[in-house]
Amino acid sequence: MKIKIGGVKFFSLHLILHTIIISVGTGVIIQVIQLRTEKGLYQSEVVALIASITVQLFLNYRVI
Structure with missing residues (x-):
């Protein structure tokens, strides 16, 4: 029981x-996308970037 409770506490903290890291990271990424879009970034590149980020986050949470 203690291990489970500890595991839950660790999981929630983790x-x-x-969430904090992702929200900060996402904010930075959005700024980068906006800057690059102003310089003429291709739409497909933005979509690919967002897709790769989404997949990465999904894989990270699957590992947890």
Whole structure:
């Protein structure tokens, strides 16, 4: 029981840290996309970038 409770506490803390990191990272990525879009970034490149980020986040949460 103690291990499970500890596991839940660790999981929730880990999730909070991940959420903070992801939200900060996503904000930075969005700024980068906006900057690059102003310089003439192709739409497909933006879509590919967003897709790769989404897949990466999904895989990260699957590992947890």
